[in-house]
Amino acid sequence: MRTLWLYLHFPALQLDSIYSGDTSSQPIAIYHPAQSQIVQINKQASTVGIQLGMGLATASSLSSELMVVPYHAETEEKQLYYLANILYKVTSDICIYPPNGLLLRIHNMLELYGGLAPYWQTIRQAIQPALYQYSYATGVSPLSARLLARNQWNCVTDQTTQIKQALNNCHIDSTELEPKIKQKLGRVGIKTLGALLSVSLKDLAKRFDIELVTYLGRVNGELLHHSEFFRPPEHFSQYLELLYEIESTDKLMPPINRILADMSQFLKARDSVTDNIEIILHQRDSLPLTIRIASAQAEYKAHVWTSLVQLKLENTELTAPISGLTINTGKIVSAQPDKTDMFEGTQSSLSPLQLIGLLQAKLGEQALVSPCIADDARPEYASQYGAPLAEASVNATFNRQRPLMLLPQARPLTEKVEVVYGPERIHSGWWDGNPICRDYFIGRNHKGQWLWLYRTTQQHWFVHGLFS
Amino acid sequence: MNSVIEHLKNKHLVWQASAQTMTSAPPLTGLLSENGNTTGFPELDQHLHEGLPQHGLVDMITPIGIGELRLIFPALQERQTQQGRLFVLIAPPMHIGSEALLEFGFCLSQILIIQPKEPIDALWSAEQCLKSGCCHTVLLWHDNLEIHHVKRLLLAAEQGRSLHILLRSPSASRLSLPVPIALQLHPDEQGIQVDITKRKGGYPTKGIQVHMRHRWSYLTQKTQHNVVPFTRRQAG
Structure with missing residues (x-):
């Protein structure tokens, strides 16, 4: 069977990942310090005239309220994994191309979705809520898909001739060849990939080194391109960078809710629950603050965790402004269905363990106890307090x-x-x-x-x- | 009785205040008596519509250590065995003895003791426990209750179908609270004296003497001629 690949290119991944709340009218630019140029801008920034590739001085002279964020390849990679997690629900083979690309092997998925169009529809819907800018293309090999997507071909097709035509129109500069080779090719008058492909491989091998030949072979799909597929992580961990530094705990809830919703999706997809989560608040100029929240009853639902987090945050004092936050889940176990009697008269809205989780989040863990008994004749040793609702070891009358x-x-x-x-x-x-x-x-x-x-x-x- | 009234009653055209608790509180299970848990003390039950209510609020004004918990614990133990929900004690003034709880027949793993740092947290936890629907009874020791607190707690108790018992000390309880049942307890040599100061659908009753000799003979005083004067020995 002919192979078909889909490449998604995210040109402004870091910019799109910044949490800016709902109303952001401020121009933002991502600045790459090593290349000393602006690499990503939002709409507001482009309306004031800022362009990609500008220097920092030019950009900041165009707008007084421009917000400049330094470029982090790591942040982008984290976002890629986040996207891969989302896509993994609808497609099986995903390759991560750091810092900003995802490659999907799609020919084996078409049977399931009944064709390319419904499949592409599903993929689009999956990444839609994340609100990322992206360009895409299909190709007969991983490299051709990547090349076309980076050239913003934005076309999904399984017609080889169309793909070939689009490839032929690609400029040599947009390929991933070494600059030295590109220069050489330019000198002999080869400007597009089509012109390069029309030269026979034998002739090319004579004049250029093996790298060019392998590259072309990979673009054509004649040579196998080794790709390692993404495997979803076993634990949930997500980092969210905040556009504004947050100083009060009540303002933290909206971004936390956004991560909790993702966590809930993650757990639900695995039919599992967790009994504790860890919120790491990255503080400016000081060590990150870690808040652990435990629920006596393991849960996956976001709203249950939200109420626990809210109670915990009420008692937490922030010493420094928060610039980002991470949520990690603790031990993940598979969900056990509740076995309650349908005919029992009372319908309780909470289970005892949920109630304990709720109370502990507000009052602290040591405030809740259950009486327990030790086998001792001395009264002060016999009557003790133990962990809440622990099964009694001695249960004599x-x-x-x-x-x-x-x-x-x-x-x-x-x-x-x-x-x-x-x-x-x-x-x-x-x-x-x-x-x-x-x-x-x-x-x-x-x-x-x-x-x-x-x-x-x-x-x-x-x-x-x-x-x- | 007048035959006309009898006739109207049979047709459910006459509403009687004494039937009030019965209609507002359908029984949880068929095992329980219709409108209450018997306290195990017949002399009290007959004044209390056959015992404590199934759910709602009971206000008890009592000093500590006169047998106030002995009066209600047998009924609460019965509730626990029948309903299998949690029994919550919030802000008890002292350490609760596990041995004594076992003596009453409680299952210790279904008892939750909450010791909040602030009185306001005690009220919050009481409301949460009552609302949750997984607690059959919530005992709260609290001296500074206000009317709006009590209204909230009452609503929560109705929502979660649990019984809330407030224990207040006599010195702190000047305020009359909007509760369905209010009891005032006084020490007694043979057990405990109960004044029902307020009861929905009934008249207040004073001076009910509850005898506890049959259950706790060691916690009653013998008649006067047997009492041996106790003298405090000097140390050393």
Whole structure:
């Protein structure tokens, strides 16, 4: 079967990835420091007359409110992976061409979508919401597709003759040949790729080195072009750069929601859930601030995480302006369906674990406990607080006249009481260095409170609890 | 009774205030009695429409340590075994003894204790727990409740079909709150004294003596002639 490739070229990837909110009327330009020229501009910038390839001084003299962002190849690559993730849902073989290209192998997908037109429609719809500028082209080989897309051919076809014609019209300067070879070709009067292809390979091999011949072979699809296909990551991690530095936590929510929505899509596609996420706030002039948010019940839904994040951010103080943020997911597990009884009368909107997640996000993890019991005769060791809703290890039934309210620290008895029950001697703990020897009584004071009292061997009296 | 009234009643043309709780609160499960959880103390139940309401709000004004929790815990334990939802205690004034909870028959892994740092957080957590629908009862110790707080909590309790019990100390409770049932508890040698100060669809009743001797004999005082005066021994 004839191979067919589709190349997507994103000329302004970094510019499009900057989060600028909904209303951005400011001209923005991406400046490449190494090439010392403007490489990407938005619409507002081009209306004030800024053009690609301008120097920084010229550009900034054209507009006083121009915002200049330095070019980062890394940011673009991250965005490519983000796009690849989106496209992976509709197409299988994706190659990443850093810094700004994606190559799709499409001939094996056409059967599924029933032709090129529906397939292209699906691809367009998949990348539409990301609002990126792009140019595209199909080709019989990876390199031809790339060449045509970078020349903004913007045509999707499987007609070889059309592709060939378009290739023939490509200027030599737009190819990926070495500048030295391009120069040589120019000298012998070869200006377009068509002219170059009309020369027989034998003759070319005589006058030029092997590189040119391999390149042409790859463009023609006669030589195999090795390509490594994208595999989706197992964890979700996304970085969003903010156009404006944010100083208050409530303004952080819209960009966070945007990432959470993507995270939700990511998890949903894998039918998995996560029980904790990590938000890294990249601060200007100081170390990034990491906020961990745990949910007792693993979730994938964006709105559940949004409410937890909101509660957590209420208690977070920002010390420096935030210039970007990253959200990483923790452990990802496959989703387990809720098994609740349809005929049970009560319909609760939250599960106990969701409730705990909600409360912990606001109050802190240590504010929530469940009582638990340790196998110890000493009352202060027996009654403990443990992790919320942890299954009890010891679940004996007790019948020992113990009070419901225990004082955190026994206090000396200072009032007159009438003893109504006792004594009960507890003599224990000699093995771990905290021995006690106490006689416990139940007494009633004049206010009518039932006190749990003990007498030490030195005849000191203490109140240890109240029978509520 | 007048036969005309009887006739009208049979046709459901006469509405009686005493039927109010019954109509507003359909039973959760068939196992429970129609309009309440019996407290296990018949002398109190007969004044309370057969016990605590299924959901809603109960205001209890009580000092700590006179047996106030013993009065309601048997009913709450019954709720827990029947409904299997969470039992939440918010801002208890002291450490809650696990051994005593087990003695009441509670399952410890279904009890949640919340210890918020601020009183306002306690109210927030109470509202969240009530609304969530996964808690059968929420106990809240809070002394500075205002009317709008109580209204919100009541709505939340109705929404989540849970029972909210407020515990307030007598010194802090000058304000009368818009609650369906308000109880005032007083210490008693044989158990506890209950004043029903407010009840929807009923008259307030004072001085109900609840006997606890049959359940907790060690927490009652014997009759006067048996009392041995207790003298405090000097240390050393």
